[in-house]
Amino acid sequence: MPIENMSGPRPDYSRYMDIEKGWVDRRIFADQAIYEQELYQIFARCWLFLAHDSQIPKPGDFITTHMGEDNVIVVRQKDNSVKAFLNSCTHRGNKVCFADAGNARRFVCNYHGWSFDNAGELKGMHEEYCYEEGDINKEDWGLKQVAQIDSYKGLIFATFDETAPSLETFLGDFRWYLDALLDNEEGGTEFVGGTIKSVIGANWKFGVENFIGDALHAGWTHDSGCRAMNNGQPFPPVDMQNSFHASVNGHGWEFGMEGVGDIFLLGRPKVMEYYERIRPQMAKRLGEVRSKIFGSVASASIFPNVSFLPGIHTFRTWNPKGPYELELKTFVIVNKEMAEEIKDDITKGVMTTFGPGGAFEMDDGENWENCTTVNRGVVTRQEKLHYGCGISRKIDHPDMPGTIYRGQYNDSNQRLFYQRWADMMNAQGWDDVPERHKSQLGGRATRDIPTMKKA
Amino acid sequence: MSVSAYFKEEGTAAVSVELISEVEQRLYREVRFLDDEEYRKWTDMMTPDVHYFMPGIETRYRKDKTDQMNDLSRMAYYNDNLEELGKRIDRLETGTAWSEDPATRFCHIISNIEVETTDNPDEVLVYSNFLVYRNRLERDEDTLIGSRKDLWRREDGVLKLAKRRILLKQNVLISKNMNVYF
Numbered sequence: 001m002p003i004e005n006m007s008g009p010r011p012d013y014s015r016y017m018d019i020e021k022g023w024v025d026r027r028i029f030a031d032q033a034i035y036e037q038e039l040y041q042i043f044a045r046c047w048l049f050l051a052h053d054s055q056i057p058k059p060g061d062f063i064t065t066h067m068g069e070d071n072v073i074v075v076r077q078k079d080n081s082v083k084a085f086l087n088s089c090t091h092r093g094n095k096v097c098f099a100d101a102g103n104a105r106r107f108v109c110n111y112h113g114w115s116f117d118n119a120g121e122l123k124g125m126h127e128e129y130c131y132e133e134g135d136i137n138k139e140d141w142g143l144k145q146v147a148q149i150d151s152y153k154g155l156i157f158a159t160f161d162e163t164a165p166s167l168e169t170f171l172g173d174f175r176w177y178l179d180a181l182l183d184n185e186e187g188g189t190e191f192v193g194g195t196i197k198s199v200i201g202a203n204w205k206f207g208v209e210n211f212i213g214d215a216l217h218a219g220w221t222h223d224s225g226c227r228a229m230n231n232g233q234p235f236p237p238v239d240m241q242n243s244f245h246a247s248v249n250g251h252g253w254e255f256g257m258e259g260v261g262d263i264f265l266l267g268r269p270k271v272m273e274y275y276e277r278i279r280p281q282m283a284k285r286l287g288e289v290r291s292k293i294f295g296s297v298a299s300a301s302i303f304p305n306v307s308f309l310p311g312i313h314t315f316r317t318w319n320p321k322g323p324y325e326l327e328l329k330t331f332v333i334v335n336k337e338m339a340e341e342i343k344d345d346i347t348k349g350v351m352t353t354f355g356p357g358g359a360f361e362m363d364d365g366e367n368w369e370n371c372t373t374v375n376r377g378v379v380t381r382q383e384k385l386h387y388g389c390g391i392s393r394k395i396d397h398p399d400m401p402g403t404i405y406r407g408q409y410n411d412s413n414q415r416l417f418y419q420r421w422a423d424m425m426n427a428q429g430w431d432d433v434p435e436r437h438k439s440q441l442g443g444r445a446t447r448d449i450p451t452m453k454k455a
Numbered sequence: 456m457s458v459s460a461y462f463k464e465e466g467t468a469a470v471s472v473e474l475i476s477e478v479e480q481r482l483y484r485e486v487r488f489l490d491d492e493e494y495r496k497w498t499d500m501m502t503p504d505v506h507y508f509m510p511g512i513e514t515r516y517r518k519d520k521t522d523q524m525n526d527l528s529r530m531a532y533y534n535d536n537l538e539e540l541g542k543r544i545d546r547l548e549t550g551t552a553w554s555e556d557p558a559t560r561f562c563h564i565i566s567n568i569e570v571e572t573t574d575n576p577d578e579v580l581v582y583s584n585f586l587v588y589r590n591r592l593e594r595d596e597d598t599l600i601g602s603r604k605d606l607w608r609r610e611d612g613v614l615k616l617a618k619r620r621i622l623l624k625q626n627v628l629i630s631k632n633m634n635v636y637f
Binding site for chain 1: 510511513514515516519521523526527528529530531532533534535539542543545546547549550551552553554626627628629630631632633634
């Protein structure tokens with residue numbers, strides 16, 4: 001069943017920005033009606049990150065998480081596949097699971113004892129005899145499944161929209177960049193145990209846009225964090241000639257090419273040694289360019305709400321909780337092949353830099369909260385925000401897929417994120433979503449394609 | 456993976472009022488330093504091998520045996536030695552820690568203090584609860600409540616903090632950051 005959008009006619013969301021001129025209207029961070037539309041038009045349709053394979057290794061292993069504001073259970077099945085379904089009983093709607101994670105054969109509702117197996121099918125209920133023949137066909141009353149579920153190199157995604165294009169298409173050429181994180185060593189990646197969640201009184205998009213392209217804030221906002229982690233040294237200088245923004249379908253990665261900046265910011269010499277040791281292998285595996293992208297001062301987001309810092313190893317989702325609040329879920333992503341000692345060192349490094357108590361993270365929340373809450377003022381709310389940095393620096397790059405802008409200090413990825421946002425908000429269906437970047441890579445194994453094929 | 460207990464020491468209820476009083480005064484002094492942002496004086500109350508641990512605790516069913524209290528390889532708010540705590544404090548001294556200027560107002564309240572002696576005459580186990588109130592700018596406020604278990608060790612005649620495990624009684628940290636110590 002398609003998700004029915006109950007609201008009336010929608011405005012043309014393109015009027016909330018001018019990507020050519022470089023501004024965005026603040027109402028998209030403040031307006032309740034726009035927020036409601038985001039839940040329908042973006043979160044009920046896009047592929048959303050659910051879990052890493054390593055969080056649910058064994059049959060029955062589950063985590064609970066959010067897709068937009070919808071709570072879902074993600075479970076490993078006997079045949080090793082993964083299912084995801086709403087965490088809401090089909091009888092009166094109560095949650096059927098109250099844990100963040102665990103292992104379960106069944107999810108039983110506390111209200112009337114409706115019992116669902118870990119594939120989400122209704123198997124029985126308390127005092128089942130009171131249902132007469134014809135009262136219920138249990139097969140029809142399982143927990144609502146996501147429309148599509150798939151994974152890309154360890155990351156499990158799902159969508160509520162059966163008409164959504166494949167995950168492969170949704171990620172498109174961004175997979176070329178993702179491989180630098182997910183496939184830089186044999187064995188791939190895993191998440192460290194645990195999840196840390198926190199609440200920020202900010203619009204969810206401020207987190208995403210910060211990670212998608214805002215290298216510029218780092219040296220200023222995080223001056224204190226950088227000096228603290230690195231014996232008083234400020235942020236490494238940015239090489240504007242040799243650093244880039246890359247955007248594909250609203251996903252974006254901003255990066256230098258020096259190979260070490262983010263690893264340096266983690267403040268863990270042993271981790272730096274590790275990557276220096278595997279870098280020649282990485283270059284063979286991914287090619288010279290990506291072996292330099294990985295570890296550089298960089299940050300990235302997958303549309304609509306996943307972000308990570310390659311080299312610093314924080315991985316997170318920004319979950320919408322109304323226009324004025326987000327819930328941040330953070331994880332630590334490491335390579336499976338790493339020795340325990342390196343994994344522990346990275347985990348400690350992430351928690352001292354980008355955990356809620358981290359020397360870097362600390363200063364972000366307060367900025368985004370104030371960027372958001374000032375818009376309670378109806379006059380403030382109608383003012384534009386400037387997104388014009390680097391607007392004329394678009395280039396063609398022979399080795400890098402996507403829309404490329406030169407110079408890491410740039411608003412390009414942010415502009416293209418908001419363009420994708422407007423495209424999704426305006427589209428009646430996926431056929432209406434304009435293809436802003438034609439895919440140039442074929443197949444899934446982007447690692448094996450040394451240079452891209454020209455379209 | 457098998458996980459060894461964070462506290463290996465076994466405790467027995469202390470009988471000396473003097474010892475209990477001495478520990479209480481140490482705990483109160485600690486949080487006075489924290490309220491006053493005297494962070495170096497605070498870390499001076501620690502042993503050189505101190506470990507400061509505040510695990511991130513997921514909500515799990517009772518039957519789930521995942522050891523979230525002792526496993527140092529899992530995600531944590533704090534999992535610090537003295538050098539790492541020192542780096543966090545370095546940040547506050549750079550002059551560019553924007554989210555600390557204007558200053559945050561802190562108030563730490565410590566209660567439910569219990570002291571236990573161990574086999575080692577120089578070490579005591581200390582249990583306590585905390586309520587930390589944080590108020591900032593106009594009406595930013597957070598209340599963080601939890602419990603602690605500490606190991607204090609007598610060095611050169613003075614009790615110093617050697618180990619602390621902090622359990623925050625929240626699942627989702629209901630706060631934009633954790634610029635606070637316990």
